[in-house]
Amino acid sequence: MSQGLIEAGKGAGAARAAGSAGVSRRTFLKLGAAAGGGLLLGFSVGALGQGDTTDANAARKSVIGGDGNEAPQPGVFEPNAFVQIDRAGKVTLIMPKVEMGQGTYTSLPMLIAEELEVPLDSVTIDHAPPDAKLFFDPLLGGQLTGGSTSIRYAWEPLRRAGATARVVLIAAAAQQWQVDPATCHAKNGEVLHDASGRRAPYGSLVDAAAKVPLPQNVPLKAPKDFTLIGKPTKRLDSPEKVDGSALFGLDVRLPGMVYAAIVNCPVFGGTLARVDDTHAKQIPGVTQIVKVDNAVAVIGAHTWAAKRGAAALVIEWNEGAAAQLSMRQIVGELAEAAQNGQGAVARKDGDVQQAFGAAKTRVDAVYQQPFLAHATMEPMNCTVHVRADACEIWVGTQVPTRTVDAGVAVTGLKPEQIVVHNHLLGGGFGRRLEVDHITQALKVGKAVNAPVKVLYTREEDIQHDMYRPYYYDRISAGLDANGKPVAWQHRIVGSSIIARFAPPVFKNGLDPDAVEVASDLPYDLPNQLVDYVRQEPHTVPTAFWRGVGPTRGTFVVESFIDECAVAAKTDPVLYRRNLLGKTPRALNVLDVATRAANWGPPVPKGQGRGVSVMHAFGSYFAMVADVTVTNGEVRVNRVVCAVDCGMSVNPETIEAQVQGGVVFAISAVLWGEVTIERGRVTQNNFTDYRVLRIDEAPRIEVHIVQSTEAPGGIGEPGTAALAPAVTNAIYAATGTRLRQLPVGRQLMNAQSA
Template sequence: MSQTHNNTSPAAHPADPESVNPSRRTFLKAGVLLTTGAGGGMLLGFSLPAAGGPPIRAGVTDELVNVVSPQGVYAPNAFVQIGTDGQVTLIMPKVEMGQGVYTAIPMLLAEELEVPLSRVVIAHAPPDEKLFFDPLLGGQLTGGSTSIRYAWDPMRQAGAVARTVLVSAAASRWQVDPSTCKASDGAVLHAATGRRLTYGELVTDAAKLPVPKEVALKRPDQFQIVGKPLKRLDGVPKGNGTATFGIDVMIPDMKFAIIVNCPVFGGKVASVDDSVAKQVPGVTQVVVLDDTVAVIGEHTWAAKRGASALKIRWNDGPNGKMVTRDLFDDMKRAAKKTGAVAKSVGDIRGALDKAASTFAAAYEQPFLAHAPMEPVNCTLHVKADSCEVWTGTQVPTRAVDEVAKATGVARDKIVLYNHLLGGGFGRRLEADMVYQAARVAKRVNGPVKVIWTREEDVQHDIYRPCYYDEVTVGLDSKGKPVAWYHKVVGSSILARFAPSVFKNGIDIDAVEVITDLPYAIATQQIEYIREEPRNVPTGWWRGVGPTRATFVVESLIDELAIRANSDPVQYRQSILGPTPRARNVLDIAAKMANWGSALPKGSGRGVSVMHAFGSFLCMIAEVSVDKSGDVAVKRVVCAVDAGMLVNPETVEAQMQGGIIFGITGALWGEITFANGRVQQTNFADYRMLRINETPKIEVHLVKSAEAPGGIGEPGTSAIGAALANAVYAATGKRLRKLPLVKQLKTNPKTA
């Protein structure tokens, strides 16, 4: 359920669903910016932020867009082609993994171009860091809830430029003033004479005209597409099974590989007895690498049976005895040190000394796996001097780099075909699976699809790091915070993923939210202490830094409210002065959730406020807790101010999905180690929220004139603290560790 709020609640007007097959590949002939090539049509190149310079030539095969950059010419980041049939092809710089960008980004283009959304088809962009650079992420990546923020202006500008030139072309042919012409429904109209020319009929003329340097964009009150709740364009092919994900790829004469990794990170293969495995019908080969064994078969079942028959002796390495507690002990020791200062406002020591009282708390959060529904996979065909790759990745250029490193094939001889992703959540921001698959494929004659079983996927993920936070708060005589001293201890993802961004010992992602608190707190000092979890690999998990930080901040704010004998909502309202948008979503959510009304015994409500990804959210969760410590989430009310909304239906869906993902993580999510080995294997012991457990979720959208914020991750980030606070309201137990259910069951009094 979704509602729009702007003090009033205007009703949404559902649009008729429009559909298009987003996997369609369109053959584009060579062309230059607004210049007709051999195939006929207008190719519009446009530059996204931080890009500029002259356009480049482009071509598309039946499988993938292949953009060729001439020597000495700066290539823009994306292209739009209008063919002589009037069809618009958008070469998509982002990947679709369920977040809805294959609908929302074309909506931006179609709005200004004045074409029906159904007339826009999509082709995946090739790996090219120069063309498709996202300045918000520092590369050709999809993640960080940046896709709409990245495309908001450039895509609209691209459509407006094309529309302006097409109108000029029609006016020139008719010998009339362009101001007397109007673009509509993929055509240019001249009302005075009733004449009409379609875009397809105009592209040849348009290609001869100069490109305007400045164009006027529509005002929001003129939008016909943007802001409407449109059905997802990829919904139909996904629903009827025609959509192609990486794992669906089938290549003639392809073999199948199942991976068996060393169960201890950093360990190696000591010896392999594959005699029984090779006797399994359909097994054709066994590939032994330093830390991995792969069984190759004529089909997946043969490879899987062969993998189960392997007798492998592992050299565990230095972490063969590690247990989870060791890692938290490491972080607690590290916390005794002074960290790198990420933010300092005022004299923290003096402010704490002068405070009427102080309060200190420590928080622990575990490793989390991504567990996307589509397990990681990659298909490759490595030849003597070239390589083809089929996969679904959030980082296509990095994937190509990893193939080059693993195979020795030159980057310009590697062709990557990207596909829809069956869930990413940050897992496919990594290219480790592509590298490992390439190492295997290099030793196989012909194409091979390398698949990680669910167990291998869960036990060899690149995990959301475990974290340890220590916070000391100075309070005034009314219990309001006047000083905030916060130490964050944990792995630095940025130090590995983007070393140039890790500066002065600070991981800006690890301290995000904490360095920009929405509350009025005069004196603050935020420190970061990097402590890597031995050999356990760490990466981003849906919500990135704000997920873990919001749990800490909003859990502590709630605890301060209770200590001050104040209602948690009213307490927040009293200290949210600097951020009116945060105060607004809090007010809306509290009203819609009937905050303060009575609940049955054993039930409670919890609240959480968050400002991250350019968006403002408030979550209110309603839970019940039984005597055994099991938590049932009954209702979640969410108020969202994400600026101007491109597709409200997508925003609502993303909030619902994010909330469900976040509930799973907060209640049960945990990766643990014993003897250096991950103990979880599959959904039986890496627990997911089940469909019958899904709460009623109400999403209330704030109508806003602000630029769009991100929406893919905020729902996941904000829900954890709301749940913890609701559990306190239901039980009186203040939980400072995750997962919540485990803490309730193992710590009957407090945790």
Template sequence: MSNHVSGPDLSRRRFLQASAIIGGGLVVNLSLGSAFSALAATDFAPNAFIRIDTKGLVTLVLPQVEMGQGIYTAQAMLLAEELDVALDKVVLEHAPANAALYGNPLIGSQLTGGSTSIRAFWTPLRTAGATARTLLVQAAASEWKVDAATLTTKDGAVLDAAGKTLAYGDLVDLAATLPVPAPEAVLLKQPDQFKLLGKATKRLDTPAKVNGTQKYGIDAMPEGVKIAAIAISPVLGGKPKTVDRDAALAVKGVRQVVLTASAVAVVADHTGAAKKGLEAAAIEWEDGPNAAVSSAAIIKHLEEESQKPGAVARNDGDVEQALASAATRLEAVYQLPFLAHTTMEPMNCTLHVRKDGCDMWVGTQVVGSAQAAAASLTGLSPDTIKIHNHIIGGGFGRRLEVDGIMHAVEVAMQVEGPVKVIWSREEDIQHGYYRPYYYDRLSAGLDAQGKPVAWTHRVSGSSIFARIAPPVMASGVDPDGVDGAKETPYAFPNMRVEFRQVEPQGVMTSWWRGVGPSHNVFVVESFIDELAAIAKVDPVEYRKGLLTENPRALKVLELVAEKAGWGTPLGERQGRGVSVQFAFGSYLAMVLEATVADDGTVKVNRIVAAVDCGMTVNPDTVVAQTEGGALYGLTAGLYGAITFADGRVEQSNFDNYLPLRIDEAPHVETHLVASAEAPGGMGEAATSAVFPALTNAIFAATGHRIRTLPVNAEDLKKA
């Protein structure tokens, strides 16, 4: 086995577990945590595994969930490449809830997120395919009574030197009786042998999305299902005070009004009746202790706390002495707002809670946590709760939380038969777990040549890990909160990074499409641009001078500058901005070209990205994720901000929480760097890169430096 094709540092022996016959065919089981062993067919308990039937059809059970990032295709390609089968011979099944068997090995739980789906399963899925291929070759060798080394595989069949073939379907029963080969006998392909990996491939899930047959969680319709519209207390911690049940029940089609500790749901025969009934219920709320929460108070608290020392995440050299002796010193404060997720598929969950168990139809990034939440609320044993996981119509981290599922369970426990609980867009935006508000203080010292000799960065904001995994916060540093700040593409001789945990009253915070990097890359790359301006050096050339020891970052920067035409003339109030990052295991540089109108509105004309994400599985997916991530981030950079008054979120729908309109969407051009490195993640990378590229372009066009997002057109009006 060559180290050249190894992925994450995970032993292949841990992934080879067993082969067995189940109803005729070959099963290769992947164990992400248990020791190597052979299992009988009767007690076969897979983690992620492949199944090949006697017709040669390959089934891949995926521990990850598709939410638009293209992993159905990419992970199937990993398997098909090593198995030597056509991609159309692979069908997919969602893995059931079982954290011990299906845990993401890079995260340690059954979770889809963090741009890890390829990074985590690059080795396991290829090893599974190669193991199955080895067993099938050995079966053919036994059948033909020849040396297995003389045989090859192609398109779902084993071939001998004379061209004679045996289809996989004809070999699976015999292969299943053979001993699992030792890890050293399972040879993964070298990159120059790849037939699928690295080749642009049409996505397997596209046809169903185009023709409308794709079923999302919101499409689940078990027999007899009723529809529930829900209203949740507009203030965190509030509860229903008065509800006009009679008025709600008077609406034709309304069957039931359900109250929980913090919400009211109206159950009806169809969505229209449920929504009308909820409106008729005329709910009054008791706001509770967070009724006075406001954005102004939250920001004031952050500003005060940010002046105090934080827990030290990194401390190199002597920052104070370097700052004191610097030829030039610069300080800055950056702020980033709360952000909602606004997935196209609103929060929803369909449940049938019975005395002996529960069925749940949902799209979730954390199927195990969904099962555990239902078990906790119902008192049922987890093994009686069946999760029917679905492809997701947008996650972005929102479906890493199970609050929507918990609301649905609380409603379903009071309803006879299955019930589908659907949030309106207003409920979705006003009851989110938001990307934290960050308040960052930076200082830097430059020598006489304009190069940084000292760098300090204090991040102040909410800690997601303090809520979901308190032991991670033992040192006081939230690792996600400093992701992109603790390690930058640049090397500073004296550097200190701190994290100060500041929790906002009355607000729940959580993952977004790249939490730490989505804020820290903006701060770091904006401040680097400020240093370049002080040094009177072109922003690209300034970065090049700081990246001499980081060849991969330097390469993407040089490539993007070339492809974007950096330095070529632009019109009045037009500018280009640049950013460089290493995030989610990938290097990405971006140049954004923008025009600022006299009234302060910003038109982004073009985005160019250069990407080194290691070896690519499907280049089309990398391009698509770069495009989608850039536009998602651009929406937030131009418009995104969740604000509070009287304890309530002030935004409610897309009229006041604006998405980027189609006529505002720029062309996004992506260039890939050929790389032999292990794969990195791409789902969140471009979202982080676009913020500083945008604001640096605005500075180049107007001379106005933006340190607080989103962009404020009033500040950019031509005098």
């Protein structure tokens, strides 16, 4: 892959600069065409009527399925894609999503290349500028990357962008040759006319194509005609990541740049009282000490100077009201809310109380899941240069428009004065959906007369993360004489991320993320009551974590389904099969996974096998985990996954994402836990916030179900489905039911009791 994957071509670079400067879409499109000397096709339907309504054939703007002149459709939002083809024939995709290891820099170009009929390695990529209208994702409500939505968002719009460009280029060639366009076709970046043997590379046609009226409702390829989509394809961004030329936020180097090491108040909600920086200023290379709200930043000529200076500070904090906050208090309040709180109803089917009264057997349980850190491999960082009339930000972020908002809020500048240079992300996992580190960098940058890179050490990162919430669930089922659930009640208690992150979505006390999976089970349950009680953990900040709501919901539901199977004296796979008759795709993945795992025959003593089923992110997932338990230590030996994510774009990406999700989840399930004592996080590095090591990784098998359904998400299901498969396997091995994570500590406690 060419360096264009990381560094934009001229036209795309001009588009980025235009978007960052806040120019109009009319100017954006004209600028791109002029700078690239070629054809710029823009496709946008989000927020119609809110932006420019330039004539389609004058500025090459097209509404998908139309000519750009239709009346606006209020409330309808669809994604955006931009394809630039220059006179050299180079194709540039202005990427509407960021790359953080999930494979979008390969799978999304595949959609364009398939319909445009160009080789995949000829498509170069540029980060999209912050533009909430142009790059609006209706699945997420903004210009965001997350929620396993990238392929779902781009599946039709990017294919249509490529198809429309191809049809226009064919029409331009046919006009030049004075032949019927139907007698021409495109292949490998050229238009061909077989009858005469003539051929024209795309680059030679872009000027003529600019004069061709844009077609409406261009048909897309039928799946049977795909030559690229669905085929295993090597990652295009791997070479740069292997040879070190790929640019992450941490790699930013600027003339005159200085470095900042941050020391944050260890207590949530605390502030800076005073600091003695005498010794810090004596460290060679330390140039400045900056005080900001709840932190002190030491500025140095290099990272080592800044870090040594930070260690030499003598700081006194105003610890505030949270100084006595402990896990005992947090969990106690969650338990009380679960018992006495008023729940917002997420689902209510039938008469649950009457069904419980008629049930033969009742099963009750309480499940708890801890705070978790993100611990991204690339430590949190942000480089800023704040000047009187402009501000530049270099960062890897999942939320470019929110980054601009942070710049405006801190500097007081106008949005068009904020320029964001987005980079590859060394892991996101939801952490880089937040802008707290960007805001802090901007505050530091206001006091520094130079570009400054603000770095979090691993300790600062783990102790000042925004954590996956602690959740407390009470769940009950009433079983009939055959062991089938006839009553189901589930109360979910915990922090609401949605209420903070997207307030309009938090309605009537209900957080849809908190109840996801729990409120939409694949099982046939006639009487259900699922509700949610919001209980915030005082000053502890919470945020999305890879797998979001389904991670928490699937652990509880799939563990409890196993408990019901035990109460019914039924094999857990057979028990699930009997409840999945109305969800054939879920039943199918369960069958695929259990066959591949050879479910049924007994396993050696000390070993166990567990299963889970999940429908989330538009995909269906089943997982079988094999574990060994020795003296309280759990080792995951093998994980077999069956995936129905609809039509697959790149099977290699799917397999890699499932593998990565499983490994990420094993770390959390076995050891992941953030605990609060005296208002501060007690963990500080990978020594006590443990992650899976390479020699501990299990064998992971991924079986992709062929499907003609629209694509679902794949980045998070592997993480979300893992926990109950492991805990169910531990029960099979030991007879100990674990209802609280992480299992390492809980299993030790259970076996010593």
